Amino acid sequence: MHKGEFVGINAANQRKRILILGESHHTSNDENSPNRIVGVEATYDTKDVLAEYFADPELRNRHLRFFRNIAKCFGEFSTLSKEREAFWNNVYFGNYIDVLCGVRDTVALKQINTKGNRKKYNSQLFSFIQENEIDVIFCFSRKVYNKLPSLEAFDKETKGDIGDSHRLDMCEYYPGPRKGISVSLSKPVIVYGLKHPSQGFSHRRYQGIIAEIIKNEGLFNAAD
Numbered sequence: 204m205h206k207g208e209f210v211g212i213n214a215a216n217q218r219k220r221i222l223i224l225g226e227s228h229h230t231s232n233d234e235n236s237p238n239r240i241v242g243v244e245a246t247y248d249t250k251d252v253l254a255e256y257f258a259d260p261e262l263r264n265r266h267l268r269f270f271r272n273i274a275k276c277f278g279e280f281s282t283l284s285k286e287r288e289a290f291w292n293n294v295y296f297g298n299y300i301d302v303l304c305g306v307r308d309t310v311a312l313k314q315i316n317t318k319g320n321r322k323k324y325n326s327q328l329f330s331f332i333q334e335n336e337i338d339v340i341f342c343f344s345r346k347v348y349n350k351l352p353s354l355e356a357f358d359k360e361t362k363g364d365i366g367d368s369h370r371l372d373m374c375e376y377y378p379g380p381r382k383g384i385s386v387s388l389s390k391p392v393i394v395y396g397l398k399h400p401s402q403g404f405s406h407r408r409y410q411g412i413i414a415e416i417i418k419n420e421g422l423f424n425a426a427d
Contacts, residue, residue, distance in 0.1 A: 204327045207248020208297035210335075217293055218424050219338040223273060224328075226344035226399060227300035227311050228252070229266065241310045242302050249297055257287055272400035273343055276409040277417070293423050295335060299324055299347045307402075315350050322383055325352050329386035339420065340394040341413075348372060348396030355381050363396075369408035372396035393420075 205228055214220060228245045231238045238245050256267045260283040271286075280286035301324070304310040315321055329352070331337070342348045354360055357377050363370025376392045395416070398404055417423060 204324070204331055205245065205249050205298040205301045207250050208295060208331065209250040209253045209291075211292040211294050211296075213292045214295050215335070216424075217422070219420060219422055220295065220336055221293065221422060222295045222297065222332070222335075222337045222340045224340050224342040224344070224347065225269070225296070225298045226347055227298050227302070227304040227314070229306050230303045238303060240303065241305050242314065244301065245303050253291065253296060257283065257291075260284075269400050272404050272406055273341075275406035276341075276397070276400075276413050278410070278414075289423075295337065297328075297331065299328060299342075299344070301327065312346050315346065321350055324350075326384045326386055329384055329388065332392055333386055333388060336390070337392060338390075339422065340392065341397060342394055343397050344399045345396065346399075348394070351394065352376070352381055352383055355379065368403070369398050369405060371409065371412055 228238075228247075228249070230241055233239075238247070252267075253270070255264070256270045259267055262268055262271065270291075274280065274286050274290045277290050280289060300311060300314050302314065304314060315324065332340075342351070351374075354374060354376075357379060358375060359377075360374040361372070363372050372395065374394050374396075376388055376394070378388045378390060380387050397409060400406075
């Protein structure tokens with residue numbers, strides 16, 4: 204995962220801890236920025252990007268709409284302040300790939316497929332899960348979801364409608380050793396796989412089913 208993950212101020216106090224997992228940070232278009240080269244670590248932390256989003260309620264930076272699209276899957280919020288209070292303050296956020304990637308190109312997939320990287324990324328992710336006692340992950344990237352650790356016989360998986368780009372896939376990792384990574388989980392973790400929230404994304408396609416998940420799984424301390 205990329206350095207400096209975002210931790211909402213109430214994220215650790217949730218009955219079930221939730222990680223929102225993205226794909227990668229993107230290179231900058233600013234000619235004066237040091238963050239223009241794919242394959243290198245960004246000079247900023249992941250939490251800095253969320254700080255930039257919270258400081259831009261009018262979304263003048265269109266790249267930050269990524270975060271608005273994610274949040275709207277979990278509810279409609281009249282202001283950014285209410286969105287932050289009801290959603291972002293209660294979750295963890297991180298990006299799977301630990302270096303900069305391009306926009307709408309094949310760099311992210313090439314990074315994952317580079318020898319040793321998938322194992323490294325999955326080990327970093329599972330270490331974060333274990334250290335922060337994560338219960339549920341919403342993975343907003345098909346590329347990432349499909350490259351998570353292979354399921355063992357004791358794990359569980361449910362595929363969504365394969366013909367629907369907005370399908371919701373789900374797998375559940377159970378405690379125990381697994382091939383490809385050295386980290387063993389101490390408790391089950393559910394992972395939901397969703398479409399990347401960029402061009403062609405519709406949060407309305409996910410709102411209903413995620414509302415059911417929130418209710419059934421008791422997320423966001425819903426039982427209070």
